[in-house]
Amino acid sequence: MTTLRSESIGAGEAASAGPRVGVLALQGDFREHAHVLARLGAHVSLVRRPEELAAVDGLVIPGGESTVMDKLARAYGLAEPLRAAIAAGMPVYGTCAGLIMLADTILDAIAGQQTLGGLDVVVRRNAFGSQNQSFETDLDIPALGAEPVHAVFIRGPVVESVGPRATPLATLADGRVVAVEQGNLLGTSFHPEITGEYRFHEYFLDRVRSRSLSRSRNG
Amino acid sequence: MSTAQTGSSRVKRGLAEMLKGGVIMDVVTPEQARIAEDAGAVAVMALERVPADIRAQGGVARMSDPDLIEAIIAEVSIPVMAKARIGHFVEAQVLQALDVDYIDESEVLSPADYVNHIDKWQFNTPFVCGATNLGEALRRINEGAAMIRSKGEAGTGDVSEATKHIRKITGEINQLKSMTRDEIYVAAKELQAPYELVLEVAETGKLPVVLFTAGGVATPADAAMMMQLGADGVFVGSGIFKSGNPEQRAAAIVKATTFYDDPSVIADVSRGLGEAMVGINVGDLAAPHRLAERGW
Numbered sequence: 001m002t003t004l005r006s007e008s009i010g011a012g013e014a015a016s017a018g019p020r021v022g023v024l025a026l027q028g029d030f031r032e033h034a035h036v037l038a039r040l041g042a043h044v045s046l047v048r049r050p051e052e053l054a055a056v057d058g059l060v061i062p063g064g065e066s067t068v069m070d071k072l073a074r075a076y077g078l079a080e081p082l083r084a085a086i087a088a089g090m091p092v093y094g095t096c097a098g099l100i101m102l103a104d105t106i107l108d109a110i111a112g113q114q115t116l117g118g119l120d121v122v123v124r125r126n127a128f129g130s131q132n133q134s135f136e137t138d139l140d141i142p143a144l145g146a147e148p149v150h151a152v153f154i155r156g157p158v159v160e161s162v163g164p165r166a167t168p169l170a171t172l173a174d175g176r177v178v179a180v181e182q183g184n185l186l187g188t189s190f191h192p193e194i195t196g197e198y199r200f201h202e203y204f205l206d207r208v209r210s211r212s213l214s215r216s217r218n219g
Numbered sequence: 220m221s222t223a224q225t226g227s228s229r230v231k232r233g234l235a236e237m238l239k240g241g242v243i244m245d246v247v248t249p250e251q252a253r254i255a256e257d258a259g260a261v262a263v264m265a266l267e268r269v270p271a272d273i274r275a276q277g278g279v280a281r282m283s284d285p286d287l288i289e290a291i292i293a294e295v296s297i298p299v300m301a302k303a304r305i306g307h308f309v310e311a312q313v314l315q316a317l318d319v320d321y322i323d324e325s326e327v328l329s330p331a332d333y334v335n336h337i338d339k340w341q342f343n344t345p346f347v348c349g350a351t352n353l354g355e356a357l358r359r360i361n362e363g364a365a366m367i368r369s370k371g372e373a374g375t376g377d378v379s380e381a382t383k384h385i386r387k388i389t390g391e392i393n394q395l396k397s398m399t400r401d402e403i404y405v406a407a408k409e410l411q412a413p414y415e416l417v418l419e420v421a422e423t424g425k426l427p428v429v430l431f432t433a434g435g436v437a438t439p440a441d442a443a444m445m446m447q448l449g450a451d452g453v454f455v456g457s458g459i460f461k462s463g464n465p466e467q468r469a470a471a472i473v474k475a476t477t478f479y480d481d482p483s484v485i486a487d488v489s490r491g492l493g494e495a496m497v498g499i500n501v502g503d504l505a506a507p508h509r510l511a512e513r514g515w
Contacts, residue, residue: 026477027240027261048477063237065261065297072259072477096237110256110296126296131320132343134230135223154233155298155320194233 019208022047022056024082026072028064028097032193036201042208050081058091058208060201061098063154063191066125067110069097079116086118091184091207093200099180099187100125100157107160118185120163127158127176127189139190141170141179144199151178151190151197158189184211231345231365234298234320235429238262238366238452242442242473243431245269245456247287249294255459258469262298262320264454265291270327270374271457271496274508280328282310288317300347305514306332308341315344321366322346324359326513327373327456336514339363349433351384351511353391357412357420360428367426369450370511371434374457376498378435380511381445385432389449395421434511437462437495439475439488446479463493 018041023030025046037044037060047053059082061069073079086092086102094102101116103123128134134155138148149170159177162168170179170188178189184207192200224230241261246252247269255263267283268276282303292299298320303310305324310331314322324337326349336359339346345365350356356367369388371381391410398406398421407417419427432445433454442453453476455469462468471488478484506512 025240029236029239031239032236064239065237065241067256067297068241068259068261068473072474075474076478108296130292130318131231131234131298131345132315132318133225134234135225136227136230137223152229152233154230154237191233191236194229194236 018042019058019205019212020045020056021058021060021205021208022053024048024059024061024069024073024098026064026078027068028062029191029193030060030062030064033060033062033095033201036193036198037205040198040201040205042205048076048078050077053078053081053085057212058204059085059093060204061092061094061101062193063096063098066097066100066115067113069101070114073116074114079114082116086116086185089184089211091186091204091211092118093186093204095188095191095193096154096156099123099159099189102185102187103159104163119180119182119187120165121159121180121187122161123157124160125157126155127160128153128156131155136195137172139170139172139178143169144203149192149197149199150195151188151192152195153178153190156189159187226343228365232428234345235347235366238298238431239429240477241452242469242476243300243452243454244459244469245454246291246460249290251460251465252291252294252299254466255469256295256297258466259473260297260469261452262300263291263295264300264302264323264456265319266302269457269460270510271376271461272374273327274374274499280304282307282313282328285313285317288314288319292318302328303337304328305330306335306337308337311337311342311344311346315342319344324348324364326370326510330513336362339365347431349511349514350388352387353395353420354410354412355514356388356426356430357410357416360426361413361416364428366429366431368431368433368454370514371432371436372501372504373434373510374499375435375501375504376437376458376461376496377501378437378441378444380501381432381435381441382448384434384511385430385445385448385450388426388430392420392424392426396424435501436472437498438492439471439485442472443475443479443485446476452476458496461496463495468492468495
């Protein structure tokens, strides 16, 4: 369709050889994620429908409003294919609302709110309070190297408890967990996509590449 | 490790980034706020009267009762915005103290100052402001607005002014993109906007903050048209709760905003919505009743 602005995001130049990754584009800052992924050489597409999900080897769930993403994912038949893809081991990275969508259990949800699940964690929505409490700070994240990560929290969630299958990656000074991983799943309370911080996306793309490689060997 | 910083430009503009692709709905009671959240609103605007009623009842329109705003904040988990009069920095101070998530310095209320807008840099809470053209948008950003909405003509259900304003803003951005450096000095003078902001828009091809559309959106197709014209998201004021079936219309507008480029989805959600708000043709409004002309 000529008006589909997603086409202009697409892949960067000559990126067709890069991994095929999608950004869930139901609502939120999906273009910022698509921009970062394209800059890193990925072939990026926006995902709003099951057939678009089937065409990618990894997915980013952006920041935004988790209640809206949940409703639209269910209304347009995307929730079950997403759960199946996560269960099959597809690499998925969620920021903020995306972390909420990946959590097995959420607190302070609205009535009837569902998540996709996959991360063995309990996540509290909007854990810091109103927008007046939104903040930016530096985090030490050893898994990403010595240089601190500049993290922006916008009405963000926190991981209240980490189950045995998940691993915390980052904590605030007060000890609250704000980044976790489990297998091919990665979730952060904050938004690297709006600060020019590329290391989380590189970390995610490494997973996509290595899974594609192992699948092509075994396939 | 640095200490946490609140109220930075990045944090203020960041919330608007997270609202993109979404619908912000005017609500006047906690019950309406609940309906809006359940229908998929990304945020609600808490106010005492929707613009259509402000228009019908006349008189001076002011900031809403703090009790009402707090009751709406208590009812929903999504962000809550509230309106202050243009230039009324004390109403804005009150809204910040009430812990609203965004302050709308709005032409829908009666202006409190016909010369100055609020110095929005003085606040921790972010502001959204209306604009009818690029120069007005950049003047608001220069004053500290962290989000812009094209004004349209609130409370009419007539989308033509919303169309005019979003086309004007995106058209002026496109003109800047094709200009050479030496032409941008004159463009800044003509736009009556700071040169640095004008240059930034010319180089990046977009506003430095998120751009929503407002004022007259009443149907799913209206919302989708605004998105196709380049809006990042949509405010719907009177269009939902002045219609025959608010729950269904709200959910339909949310879906049409996400699938704005898919006419089959828009057709599907537009079926059987019942009566849209009655509406007023903007052409029938005498000039003093045109809200978009407030603000400068």
